[in-house]
Amino acid sequence: MGTGLPRSGHPGPAPARLPRRAETAVTRGYLRVTTAALGPYQTAVVRIGFAFTWMFFLLREWPHRRELYGPDSPFSFDMARTLTDGNHSFSVLMWSDSVVWFEAVYALAIVSSAALMLGWHTRTMSVLFMIGVLSLQNRSIFLGDGGDNVIHLMATYLVLTRCGQVWSLDARRAAAEARNGPVPPGHPPRDRVGVALWAAAGAGLVAAQSLTEDRLRLTADGPAPGLGWGTVLWGLWLIQGVWWLVRRHAPGEPRTVLDALANLVHNGALLVIMAEVCLIYATAGWYKVQGSRWQDGTALYYPLNLDYFSPWPGLADALVSSGTLVMVLTYGTVIVQVAFPFTVFNRRIKNVLLAVMVMEHIGIAVLMGLPFFSLAMIAADAVFLPTVFLLWLGGRMRRVTDRLRPRTPAATTVPAAMGPAPVPPARVPAPPRTAPRVPARPATPPYAAGTRPADPEPTHPRLPDPRAGADGP
Numbered sequence: 001m002g003t004g005l006p007r008s009g010h011p012g013p014a015p016a017r018l019p020r021r022a023e024t025a026v027t028r029g030y031l032r033v034t035t036a037a038l039g040p041y042q043t044a045v046v047r048i049g050f051a052f053t054w055m056f057f058l059l060r061e062w063p064h065r066r067e068l069y070g071p072d073s074p075f076s077f078d079m080a081r082t083l084t085d086g087n088h089s090f091s092v093l094m095w096s097d098s099v100v101w102f103e104a105v106y107a108l109a110i111v112s113s114a115a116l117m118l119g120w121h122t123r124t125m126s127v128l129f130m131i132g133v134l135s136l137q138n139r140s141i142f143l144g145d146g147g148d149n150v151i152h153l154m155a156t157y158l159v160l161t162r163c164g165q166v167w168s169l170d171a172r173r174a175a176a177e178a179r180n181g182p183v184p185p186g187h188p189p190r191d192r193v194g195v196a197l198w199a200a201a202g203a204g205l206v207a208a209q210s211l212t213e214d215r216l217r218l219t220a221d222g223p224a225p226g227l228g229w230g231t232v233l234w235g236l237w238l239i240q241g242v243w244w245l246v247r248r249h250a251p252g253e254p255r256t257v258l259d260a261l262a263n264l265v266h267n268g269a270l271l272v273i274m275a276e277v278c279l280i281y282a283t284a285g286w287y288k289v290q291g292s293r294w295q296d297g298t299a300l301y302y303p304l305n306l307d308y309f310s311p312w313p314g315l316a317d318a319l320v321s322s323g324t325l326v327m328v329l330t331y332g333t334v335i336v337q338v339a340f341p342f343t344v345f346n347r348r349i350k351n352v353l354l355a356v357m358v359m360e361h362i363g364i365a366v367l368m369g370l371p372f373f374s375l376a377m378i379a380a381d382a383v384f385l386p387t388v389f390l391l392w393l394g395g396r397m398r399r400v401t402d403r404l405r406p407r408t409p410a411a412t413t414v415p416a417a418m419g420p421a422p423v424p425p426a427r428v429p430a431p432p433r434t435a436p437r438v439p440a441r442p443a444t445p446p447y448a449a450g451t452r453p454a455d456p457e458p459t460h461p462r463l464p465d466p467r468a469g470a471d472g473p
Helices: 020-035 040-060 062-068 077-087 099-118 122-139 146-158 169-179 192-211 229-249 253-289 313-320 323-342 347-367 371-384 387-404
Strands: none
Touching: 020 253, 040 062, 040 099, 040 122, 040 146, 040 253, 040 371, 040 387, 062 099, 099 122, 122 146, 122 192, 122 229, 146 253, 146 371, 192 229, 229 253, 253 323, 253 371, 313 323, 313 347, 323 347, 347 371
8 A cells, every 4th residue: 555655765845835924924915905994094085086076077067968978969879879889888878868868867977976975875876976977978988088087997996995984974874883882793783775775776777687778788898808787787786785684694704704805805906096096197107208398398388378278378378488497397297207106115205296296286277277187186196195194184174074063052951840950979089199107106104124015016007118119129
């Protein structure tokens, strides 16, 4: 019989193992990405920033909504259908050319943006936010700019993040439930609104799957090869239902496993968002380097002299009147955009360049009249903001809101039917902590020589030697 040992009688070489330090680092990294959703404040700012930007844009374009995305658009419904059939893009506006359907989708996009910004049922609202963004942008793709492309991408990534952990109504509701006392295992608070939203979403998917001409395909025309939007939306709906069931009826190991998977997906999506921002700046910077106008330092001069990009002509004229200032801003823009991806691991330099880029986008919004592009880029840059700064900013905002709230009276009146208010017992001050005083030895009568009475029993504790420590000399 074989013994599994070589012919020499000695065991074979042990299997190769990672060094102890590497094994420890891998274990720590695994625990870090599975036990917690990293960057909760950064993802909250990204959520608030993009939801506010999209909502603000839709509200500003409300008078022109039908010309931009609706039935009065120069890009007609038939042309949009031909385009979406060719590039396989997703838009619920292609399900019907009815004006009522368009108005409902546009209103739903505004409502979902506001709800996502406030953090109300974040998981459901993030999916509705993504549907609204994709539907409107893919309906008229020629209206967008770079900011719309960033919103398009981030709306998809936000679905995969746990972006409602802080600074949201969901977080406030969870904190209120925690203050009410410990929740019995398997009996979390009932979420009737969440169940109603889940049921309504399921009914909408059934209607879209059975009543529309362009059915939600399961294996084609989706965000990835072999993956249709039907599979994506039905999968998100089922995951939400499984999450509720596990939270309700299996709070032990199944809940732990789902939490670990959700944290892993969140951290992966957060890494993708950070890589996307770095890629945006790297490509923008390297393309600028290849342009002759950026090389000679005159690139900013030309757009500032166009009426379309000059909402403040006097301010633009004052800026372009200085050739040195134009050259410094032109070269500075290129340097910052090219250098930023290489400085994300150096906290100090990264924070400095981040502040410069935020000021650059504010300048673009003011000087060139592109506020929504600038808001989208600032919201994307927020993923790199330091947590200390975000906590400080949150504290300042909390102080402002506390000052705006009406103050409640300190004392409340008690109705006569309830009797007088109880008087709290008077607080007795504690005696001062002083060393016990040693009484003097009482005088004793004289006694005969050679005799001495016994010392009386001590009536006071023996004082410790002040030179000794707490445990004795």
